[in-house]
Amino acid sequence: MLSGFRTLLYKELLRFWKVSFQTVGAPVLTALLYLLIFSHVLESHVQVHGVPYGAFLIPGLVIMSALQNAFANSSSSLIQSKVTGSVVFVLLPPISYVEFFLAYVVAAMLRGVMVGLGVLLVTMWFAPLTFVAPHWILLFIVLGGGIMGTLGMIAGIWADKFDQLAGFQNFLILPLTMLSGVFYSIHSLPEFWQLVSRFNPVFYMIDGFRFGFFGVSDVAPESSVAVVTATLLLVSAATLALLRSGYKLRS
Amino acid sequence: MSVAVAISQVEKRFGSLRALAGVSLQIGEGEFFGLLGPNGAGKTTLISCLAGLVRPDAGQLTVMGHDVLGDYREARRRLGVVPQELVFDPFFSVRETLRIQSGYFGIRHNDDWIDEILANLDLTAKADTNMRRLSGGMKRRVLVAQALVHKPPVIVLDEPTAGVDVELRQGLWQFIRRLNHDGHTVILTTHYLEEAEALCARIAMLKAGKVVALDTTRNLLARFSGQTLNLRLAGAVQLPPALQARATENGGIWTFHLATLDELEPLLAALRVGGCVIEDLRLTQTDLEDVFLGVMQEGRVSERTPC
Numbered sequence: 001m002l003s004g005f006r007t008l009l010y011k012e013l014l015r016f017w018k019v020s021f022q023t024v025g026a027p028v029l030t031a032l033l034y035l036l037i038f039s040h041v042l043e044s045h046v047q048v049h050g051v052p053y054g055a056f057l058i059p060g061l062v063i064m065s066a067l068q069n070a071f072a073n074s075s076s077s078l079i080q081s082k083v084t085g086s087v088v089f090v091l092l093p094p095i096s097y098v099e100f101f102l103a104y105v106v107a108a109m110l111r112g113v114m115v116g117l118g119v120l121l122v123t124m125w126f127a128p129l130t131f132v133a134p135h136w137i138l139l140f141i142v143l144g145g146g147i148m149g150t151l152g153m154i155a156g157i158w159a160d161k162f163d164q165l166a167g168f169q170n171f172l173i174l175p176l177t178m179l180s181g182v183f184y185s186i187h188s189l190p191e192f193w194q195l196v197s198r199f200n201p202v203f204y205m206i207d208g209f210r211f212g213f214f215g216v217s218d219v220a221p222e223s224s225v226a227v228v229t230a231t232l233l234l235v236s237a238a239t240l241a242l243l244r245s246g247y248k249l250r251s
Numbered sequence: 252m253s254v255a256v257a258i259s260q261v262e263k264r265f266g267s268l269r270a271l272a273g274v275s276l277q278i279g280e281g282e283f284f285g286l287l288g289p290n291g292a293g294k295t296t297l298i299s300c301l302a303g304l305v306r307p308d309a310g311q312l313t314v315m316g317h318d319v320l321g322d323y324r325e326a327r328r329r330l331g332v333v334p335q336e337l338v339f340d341p342f343f344s345v346r347e348t349l350r351i352q353s354g355y356f357g358i359r360h361n362d363d364w365i366d367e368i369l370a371n372l373d374l375t376a377k378a379d380t381n382m383r384r385l386s387g388g389m390k391r392r393v394l395v396a397q398a399l400v401h402k403p404p405v406i407v408l409d410e411p412t413a414g415v416d417v418e419l420r421q422g423l424w425q426f427i428r429r430l431n432h433d434g435h436t437v438i439l440t441t442h443y444l445e446e447a448e449a450l451c452a453r454i455a456m457l458k459a460g461k462v463v464a465l466d467t468t469r470n471l472l473a474r475f476s477g478q479t480l481n482l483r484l485a486g487a488v489q490l491p492p493a494l495q496a497r498a499t500e501n502g503g504i505w506t507f508h509l510a511t512l513d514e515l516e517p518l519l520a521a522l523r524v525g526g527c528v529i530e531d532l533r534l535t536q537t538d539l540e541d542v543f544l545g546v547m548q549e550g551r552v553s554e555r556t557p558c
């Protein structure tokens with residue numbers, strides 16, 4: 001019964017693992033560059049929540065990279081197989097839409113976690129990090145990766161061309177992840193932008209994730225988990241409905 | 252004989268285009284069935300409906316008694332489709348591709364069968380080559396292999412020999428024939444009509460989404476049996492009106508169908524009387540291509556009584 005899910009998950013993991021230089025290596029390097037530049041410029045001037053800026057920045061970079069790569073994984077896999085036509089190989093076998101959904105989302109999440117781990121491993125040497133509550137760390141990266149993997153599925157199913165997908169990525173995913181408190185605490189923002197940030201689910205992922213390291217956050221992690229879980233359920237329901245209807249996959 | 256594939260009243264529109272306009276077909280278990288028709292007739296659309304890639308607007312399709320929508324798991328398990336488009340997953344080698352495809356069908360340790368398919372399709376030497384590095388014909392063979400990993404009782408081949416070299420085409424047909432001999436039902440679409448004539452015991456012809464002929468290959472040929480006479484006339488002389496009604500013209504070549512050779516002499520006499528001078532003449536045994544053209548032009552087969 002679950003062999004479709006298992007094999008599809010395996011295929012998705014193998015797919016990005018075979019090109020791990022680009023799918024894991026490249027984002028790790030990008031995050032390292034961010035860290036070196038920003039912390040070099042700001043380290044001596046800024047502390048956030050009583051944490052030196054470099055240390056504050058690292059968890060944000062970790063989860064931002066994880067989220068962006070989770071999105072990239074499911075969206076690029078789907079659009080590639082749609083554009084090349086090889087999507088028929090997963091549409092012809094007896095795989096249910098639920099298995100289909102779970103395989104893509106779990107693969108995306110795992111890629112996110114792997115990239116996040118990679119970023120953590122190369123950046124943690126540059127600033128004093130603590131791991132106050134590791135279970136929050138894990139919970140937020142898993143839920144956040146799930147949300148982004150799901151959004152990636154929606155984008156990959158919807159887009160017919162690579163530039164449409166790039167639009168989705170540049171106008172939705174990138175602003176959501178960048179404007180969410182990766183580089184700052186939202187308390188440092190003007191009130192209006194603080195309010196806007198509170199409508200951004202990515203803000204809660206990052207805030208809760210960071211709580212796991214330092215034990216301080218803008219919002220209580222319990223509240224953040226509630227927001228993030230609700231978001232995951234919402235986008236999952238939407239994606240499952242899309243898949244069930246056969247939208248753009250089974251005409 | 253029990254039914255392998257039942258298609259009843261299937262309709263499909265793409266916008267204002269009626270790709271399938273009420274198609275009904277029954278294909279028996281163990282048949283070697285041909286699905287013919289010109290470009291755009293709806294062959295691929297019909298196959299896609301059967302495979303669950305396209306959802307019909309109306310009608311029902313079953314594979315070995317399982318509804319392709321309501322009971323899709325069982326239906327798809329019993330169906331192997333070689334798609335018309337040359338598609339491949341560039342990340343994997345041939346063997347990885349086939350192992351993954353087996354896994355989708357719930358088959359874990361399939362290497363014996365995979366090796367056998369590879370050997371029959373002359374792919375053994377390429378088993379560990381990445382899909383990107385295969386030639387077009389080899390990619391198509393992998394598509395055939397992918398459709399067979401789960402030993403489906405019903406095999407559908409949508410133009411499997413397009414771009415495949417002669418030697419392999421022979422090998423492929425030998426393999427497919429053997430599978431058919433072992434009880435697999437085979438449904439084939441092809442534009443190589445001599446291939447269909449040699450392989451298929453029964454044929455459906457599709458035109459603009461409708462079945463316009465459905466019969467055994469033998470009957471189809473018999474209905475049109477006899478000779479085909481092609482001739483070109485010298486100068487600008489017109490055919491006598493009585494003869495024009497019997498002939499079709501294409502690029503200056505007139506085609507006549509003769510039930511028997513006895514009809515030849517009177518025809519030539521009529522030409523002489525009409526003042527026609529024959530520049531070139533060719534007489535051939537009617538083949539499936541003539542039947543096909545006849546059916547496509549105006550559904551002539553149904554008007555002619557079988558001999």
Ligand SMILES: Nc1ncnc2c1ncn2[C@@H]1O[C@H](COP(=O)(O)OP(=O)(O)OP(=O)(O)O)[C@@H](O)[C@H]1O
Nearest residue numbers: 251265270288289290291292293294295296297335
């Ligand atoms: N996804 C689609 N969207 C819109 N129109 C389509 C789609 N698929 C097929 N058609 C149209 O439906 C008709 C039937 O196409 P189909 O591919 O079934 O033909 P075919 O008989 O397989 O032809 P060929 O011999 O060229 O493969 C064509 O007019 C085609 O343009």
Ligand SMILES: [Mg+2]
Nearest residue numbers: 294295296335
């Ligand atoms: Mg076709």
